[in-house]
Amino acid sequence: MKLNYRPEIDGLRAIAVLSVVFYHAKFSIFGEIFLQGGFLGVDIFFVISGYLITKQILLDLKLKNKFSFREFYIRRIKRLIPTLLFVTFFTLVIGGIILLPFPLKLFVESLIYQLGFISNFNFWHHYHFGYMAEDALRLPFLHTWSLSLEEQFYLIFPIFIILIYKYFKKYLFLSIFVCFVFSLGLSHISSAIYKSLTFYMLPFRGWELLAGSLVAYLKVYPNKNYLNENNFFSKPLIYLSFFTILFYLFFFNVNLLHPSFYTFFLILAVSTIIWFDKSRNLITKLLSAKLLIAFGLISYSLYLWHYPLFAFARHFYGPYFEEIVFIKLLIILISIILSIFTFYFIERPFRKRNLSTKKLYSFLMFFLVLILVPSLFILKNKGFEERIDLTNYQKQMLQSKEISTITKKNRNDSFKNNDKKKVLIIGNSHAKDFYATLSSNEYLAKDYDINYFFTQVYCLKDILTTGKNLCQRTFNRNKLKTLNDIKNFNNADVLVLKTKWNEESLKSIEKIIKYLKKTNKKIILVSDFASFENKAVKPYLKPKNFNKNFQQKIYYLENFPLERYILENDKFPNRIEISKIEKQYYSLLDKKILENNIFLKQVAKKYNIIFLDHISLICDQNKKSCIVSTSNKKIIHKDSAGHITRYGAEFLGRKIYANKWFRFE
Numbered sequence: 001m002k003l004n005y006r007p008e009i010d011g012l013r014a015i016a017v018l019s020v021v022f023y024h025a026k027f028s029i030f031g032e033i034f035l036q037g038g039f040l041g042v043d044i045f046f047v048i049s050g051y052l053i054t055k056q057i058l059l060d061l062k063l064k065n066k067f068s069f070r071e072f073y074i075r076r077i078k079r080l081i082p083t084l085l086f087v088t089f090f091t092l093v094i095g096g097i098i099l100l101p102f103p104l105k106l107f108v109e110s111l112i113y114q115l116g117f118i119s120n121f122n123f124w125h126h127y128h129f130g131y132m133a134e135d136a137l138r139l140p141f142l143h144t145w146s147l148s149l150e151e152q153f154y155l156i157f158p159i160f161i162i163l164i165y166k167y168f169k170k171y172l173f174l175s176i177f178v179c180f181v182f183s184l185g186l187s188h189i190s191s192a193i194y195k196s197l198t199f200y201m202l203p204f205r206g207w208e209l210l211a212g213s214l215v216a217y218l219k220v221y222p223n224k225n226y227l228n229e230n231n232f233f234s235k236p237l238i239y240l241s242f243f244t245i246l247f248y249l250f251f252f253n254v255n256l257l258h259p260s261f262y263t264f265f266l267i268l269a270v271s272t273i274i275w276f277d278k279s280r281n282l283i284t285k286l287l288s289a290k291l292l293i294a295f296g297l298i299s300y301s302l303y304l305w306h307y308p309l310f311a312f313a314r315h316f317y318g319p320y321f322e323e324i325v326f327i328k329l330l331i332i333l334i335s336i337i338l339s340i341f342t343f344y345f346i347e348r349p350f351r352k353r354n355l356s357t358k359k360l361y362s363f364l365m366f367f368l369v370l371i372l373v374p375s376l377f378i379l380k381n382k383g384f385e386e387r388i389d390l391t392n393y394q395k396q397m398l399q400s401k402e403i404s405t406i407t408k409k410n411r412n413d414s415f416k417n418n419d420k421k422k423v424l425i426i427g428n429s430h431a432k433d434f435y436a437t438l439s440s441n442e443y444l445a446k447d448y449d450i451n452y453f454f455t456q457v458y459c460l461k462d463i464l465t466t467g468k469n470l471c472q473r474t475f476n477r478n479k480l481k482t483l484n485d486i487k488n489f490n491n492a493d494v495l496v497l498k499t500k501w502n503e504e505s506l507k508s509i510e511k512i513i514k515y516l517k518k519t520n521k522k523i524i525l526v527s528d529f530a531s532f533e534n535k536a537v538k539p540y541l542k543p544k545n546f547n548k549n550f551q552q553k554i555y556y557l558e559n560f561p562l563e564r565y566i567l568e569n570d571k572f573p574n575r576i577e578i579s580k581i582e583k584q585y586y587s588l589l590d591k592k593i594l595e596n597n598i599f600l601k602q603v604a605k606k607y608n609i610i611f612l613d614h615i616s617l618i619c620d621q622n623k624k625s626c627i628v629s630t631s632n633k634k635i636i637h638k639d640s641a642g643h644i645t646r647y648g649a650e651f652l653g654r655k656i657y658a659n660k661w662f663r664f665e
């Protein structure tokens with residue numbers, strides 16, 4: 001059964017896809033993202049899809065009293081798969097040319113997941129960041145999560161409808177409505193706790209599709225008790241709904257929970273416009289304009305093309321892409337041209353009813369082979385890592401990332417027998433880095449005898465009172481080392497609590513300080529250091545043979561702005577470029593450490609001990625930038641967790657001494 005064509009729905013599609021495209025372009029006006037709620041265009045698509053699919057199923061049941069799963073799925077395949085495979089093949093070719101080995105490998109993995117209609121599972125499981133995160137903009141196939149989710153809906157929903165229709169027909173609307181309410185409530189509760197899971201998965205998105213299904217039911221089975229399509233309130237409701245959609249697209253804040261009750265009124269507004277199809281008014285005429293209809297017709301192709309093109313450009317231009325407005329506009333134009341071509345030569349021909357299944361399957365098999373064979377070859381060869389022939393400069397950059405050797409070279413197991421103030425730094429690997437920083441400076445080393453006690457802060461009392469580390473197995477401590485650490489503790493004049501402040505250490509800090517104050521030693525509390533939210537690389541921080549395989553280190557470095565710039569350009573950024581990169585690092589600054597620092601400062605004030613804000617050595621919150629390199633072009637940060645390179649330790653040692661930052665009586 002063929003649905004009556006409704007031009008205003010194509011108009012809605014146009015608004016949805018253009019909003020998404022402009023959102024991904026990240027145009028800024030007066031420092032604000034233009035169409036900051038543009039990603040909600042996907043939610044508009046969900047409502048439209050739910051409406052059209054459900055109406056098709058219900059019309060078949062009502063008029064034919066039967067439903068053919070075979071015909072339904074063939075229609076879906078014709079509508080979606082040929083275009084998807086065509087775009088996938090050409091984006092694979094472009095990606096193979098532009099992407100470095102590690103991003104290429106990730107891209108191919110996501111491509112294969114999409115061919116299995118589980119792209120949303122891949123992006124949720126492997127990345128754990130939201131669709132709106134900055135790192136997400138560099139994943140060429142991230143946008144296919146929504147296609148997988150819809151395809152999962154198409155697989156499950158017809159079965160659900162047929163079963164309810166066959167056995168509980170009079171409760172069909174109620175069944176859909178109950179599922180709608182349950183999914184909406186679930187999404188609101190879950191989005192506050194499992195943000196990424198809620199964003200990508202069908203159970204939490206189902207209510208948006210089911211909203212369209214409810215409208216479809218009311219269309220197919222009209223009842224005089226329902227809201228009349230032509231009554232007095234129809235025009236005001238349409239105007240209100242249209243402006244509600246615009247409000248969401250322009251002003252919705254990405255920090256709000258989504259999907260949740262906060263986006264309910266957007267879904268209601270879209271459903272209302274679809275419902276009032278017989279009401280002729282200015283909004284309906286606007287949505288039926290030829291230009292909007294044209295964009296609505298190519299919306300699927302445009303959605304597929306634009307995201308990988310933007311992602312490739314971000315890889316090609318690096319952090320400076322966001323400021324090149326001309327290139328962004330050019331990509332949008334190219335996306336539209338490609339979409340028009342794809343619509344007329346791929347989409348429309350394959351949607352013809354008289355197209356034989358033999359031709360359809362032949363096309364699908366041909367492109368599947370074209371995609372899968374090179375994809376598997378790329379994965380087998382790890383993105384062809386041998387393509388990267390490092391220059392001497394790039395090798396030096398990599399070597400500068402090696403773990404600092406200062407700790408091993410300069411450290412004595414015990415304090416020396418001298419008149420210097422004895423400073424014991426207590427903490428995890430960040431204590432080692434802080435030790436390397438202080439001991440690397442000859443003037444600080446001349447003033448103080450510095451050593452460190454390697455442990456988690458919350459384990460300290462346990463070790464000092466029992467002589468054993470009972471609270472954390474990962475810190476291997478032999479008896480001799482423990483006795484030596486206790487001896488250093490007893491001989492120390494100054495205790496410096498410097499660690500990566502995890503939840504357990506924060507919870508126990510007041511109890512530890514009370515214990516340490518009884519020793520009458522001077523206590524210094526040092527904040528977290530600058531660490532960066534680089535979640536894209538966390539699952540891959542230590543691939544097999546990470547410390548031995550030179551090429552695999554490149555995988556890790558590709559995900560950091562400064563290192564990526566050097567790898568792609570074979571030069572160090574100039575002063576203007578460094579300034580931009582420093583601002584980008586600030587945008588990646590882990591907000592949790594800022595919260596930790598506020599708490600630690602309050603604790604220090606409460607117990608009248610010295611507090612040193614370590615992050616202030618690197619990041620300027622007023623200028624919104626973080627220093628990333630030394631004056632002689634050496635890299636400071638070793639990783640995203642706040643560790644520093646040997647050059648970073650030396651740089652900070654000089655800065656600490658010059659600023660008299662680490663001075664006390």
